[in-house]
Amino acid sequence: MFHRFANPARFMAVAAMILPWMTALAAGLLLVGLYFALLASPADYQQGETVRIMYVHVPAAWMALFVYVAMAAASASFLIWRHPLADIFAQAAAPLGAAFTAAALITGSLWGKPMWGTWWVWDARLTSMLILLFLYLGYIALSQAFDNRERGARAAAVLALVGMINVPIIKFSVDWWNTLHQPASVIKMSGPAIDPSMLLPLLLMAAGMKAYFLVVVILRMRARLLSRRVQVLKLLAAET
Amino acid sequence: MRAFVAVMKRDLRLSVRQGADAATGLMFFIVVVALFPLAIGPDPAILGPISGGVLMVTALLAATLSFDRLFQQDFDDGTLEQLLLSPLPVEFLVLAKCLGHWLTTGLPMIILAPILGLLLNLPAVALGVMLLALGLTTVTLSLLGAIAAALTIGARRGGILVALLVLPLAVPVLIFGVGAIDAAVSMGSSRPHLLLLGAAAAVAAALAPWATAAALRQAMT
Amino acid sequence: MDHFLDMGGYAYFVWPAYGVVALLLLVFAVQAWHELRRQQAELTALERLGLGRRRDRQADRQDGSGGHDESEA
Numbered sequence: 001m002f003h004r005f006a007n008p009a010r011f012m013a014v015a016a017m018i019l020p021w022m023t024a025l026a027a028g029l030l031l032v033g034l035y036f037a038l039l040a041s042p043a044d045y046q047q048g049e050t051v052r053i054m055y056v057h058v059p060a061a062w063m064a065l066f067v068y069v070a071m072a073a074a075s076a077s078f079l080i081w082r083h084p085l086a087d088i089f090a091q092a093a094a095p096l097g098a099a100f101t102a103a104a105l106i107t108g109s110l111w112g113k114p115m116w117g118t119w120w121v122w123d124a125r126l127t128s129m130l131i132l133l134f135l136y137l138g139y140i141a142l143s144q145a146f147d148n149r150e151r152g153a154r155a156a157a158v159l160a161l162v163g164m165i166n167v168p169i170i171k172f173s174v175d176w177w178n179t180l181h182q183p184a185s186v187i188k189m190s191g192p193a194i195d196p197s198m199l200l201p202l203l204l205m206a207a208g209m210k211a212y213f214l215v216v217v218i219l220r221m222r223a224r225l226l227s228r229r230v231q232v233l234k235l236l237a238a239e240t
Numbered sequence: 241m242r243a244f245v246a247v248m249k250r251d252l253r254l255s256v257r258q259g260a261d262a263a264t265g266l267m268f269f270i271v272v273v274a275l276f277p278l279a280i281g282p283d284p285a286i287l288g289p290i291s292g293g294v295l296m297v298t299a300l301l302a303a304t305l306s307f308d309r310l311f312q313q314d315f316d317d318g319t320l321e322q323l324l325l326s327p328l329p330v331e332f333l334v335l336a337k338c339l340g341h342w343l344t345t346g347l348p349m350i351i352l353a354p355i356l357g358l359l360l361n362l363p364a365v366a367l368g369v370m371l372l373a374l375g376l377t378t379v380t381l382s383l384l385g386a387i388a389a390a391l392t393i394g395a396r397r398g399g400i401l402v403a404l405l406v407l408p409l410a411v412p413v414l415i416f417g418v419g420a421i422d423a424a425v426s427m428g429s430s431r432p433h434l435l436l437l438g439a440a441a442a443v444a445a446a447l448a449p450w451a452t453a454a455a456l457r458q459a460m461t
Numbered sequence: 462m463d464h465f466l467d468m469g470g471y472a473y474f475v476w477p478a479y480g481v482v483a484l485l486l487l488v489f490a491v492q493a494w495h496e497l498r499r500q501q502a503e504l505t506a507l508e509r510l511g512l513g514r515r516r517d518r519q520a521d522r523q524d525g526s527g528g529h530d531e532s533e534a
Binding site: 019034038039043048049050052053057060095096099102103106107108111114131202208212215216219220223225226229230233234237 | 465468469470471474475477478480481482485489491493494496497499500501503504507510528534
């Protein structure tokens with residue numbers, strides 16, 4: 001199905017068509033999600049109102065992982081099938097993924113202060129997120145480190161795949177490390193079962209962020225395609 | 241096989257003749273380790289428990305400094321292109337290079353490590369485990385470093401970029417390695433840590449040459 | 462209303478969390494939109510110079526991104 005969109009011209013046309021709808025969808029989902037997250041859901045009996053931080057923290061963390069997997073998949077299709085849009089997608093998505101990771105870390109810290117009494121604990125999940133942020137930053141730095149765009153795109157694609165293989169290993173090692181240095185009196189963030197009244201805002205916010213991601217990634221990809229074109233035209237102008 | 245040995249020997253000879261490069265990395269290792277007691281204080285009760293972590297992190301940083309030697313020079317003088325044209329599969333070429341790199345950076349660090357452990361008041365019981373853990377960690381680092389070094393050929397700010405790429409990837413070996421030493425220090429069993437470390441080294445040995453070869457081919461086109 | 466803003470005494474944690482996420486999302490959206498408009502403007506300017514349209518085919522072959530994007534025009 002993907003090679004139907006491999007033609008940049010067709011991608012531009014399809015993207016232009018779905019963009020307004022996707023924007024409306026993202027805005028709608030996020031607004032309704034906010035309503036449920038802030039007003040129409042109960043406070044947690046243990047954590048009180050701070051549980052509302054979960055409705056932005058958890059979707060941001062999900063997005064952080066989702067974007068990395070999507071980036072790695074796009075990088076694979078770029079390296080294997082030379083898909084001409086895949087590298088543009090991966091590079092357009094990376095800063096967004098890094099932003100979601102940073103958002104998950106900051107909201108996690110803001111949640112941790114009232115719950116744990118400190119801004120930061122070396123909790124397994126927070127630590128994995130921190131390393132994921134480093135992986136994103138390395139990817140972005142590498143993709144911009146070359147004068148030749150194509151070379152940067154390929155090197156970054158290989159790095160995304162190497163990182164993808166490493167992510168589960170890092171996750172495992174951090175969990176392992178965490179059980180060795182179990183900090184005392186940590187309140188578990190996830191209960192055994194989550195109440196439906198909490199699940200609804202969580203899913204709405206998650207869907208809203210995903211739609212938002214699609215909107216912005218399409219905008220960024222279009223800008224990148226246009227900038228390529230502008231550069232070609234400038235070269236032509238210089239020749240004549 | 242002969243080509244494999246030849247590539248490795250060439251790297252070893254080069255690093256002996258330009259001894260300064262390899263020696264600088266070792267000096268860095270020693271100097272940074274010596275900084276810790278100066279910063280934290282000379283109390284053996286504090287230094288002993290953290291000595292494993294200090295040695296491991298410092299070895300990681302010292303190794304990171306040496307990765308740009310791996311391919312960049314060969315790329316600049318055109319040798320790399322010649323090597324890639326040789327009948328030796330690129331994956332084996334990478335392995336030979338990694339082995340050469342380990343022999344000139346990892347091995348000297350392991351030889352120095354007992355003395356530095358002494359300076360940091362590392363308990364004598366943990367010495368054997370420390371050497372084994374350091375050995376496995378540096379082998380894995382040489383393999384991971386090869387990927388990053390190949391990816392950054394011709395990049396701006398290559399050296400610092402290599403560090404940024406390698407350090408997050410090296411988190412698992414750091415955790416397992418320090419875990420093994422800490423377990424030995426506290427008289428626990430280092431076995432599970434060392435097994436995991438060995439597994440990490442084996443995975444790296446299987447996959448890293450392949451990824452590095454892909455990166456080298458990308459860099460050449 | 463005050464009760465809502467107070468967030469059970471945790472206002473200092475809940476609102477910054479939502480604020481940071483909102484700010485990040487907003488900054489990225491505006492930046493992407495801005496960048497797209499900038500590139501579109503530059504392309505239009507180049508086309509007005511008589512480039513582009515006339516050389517469409519040649520340009521397409523070189524950069525692989527054919528077609529124009531007039532949806533926002």
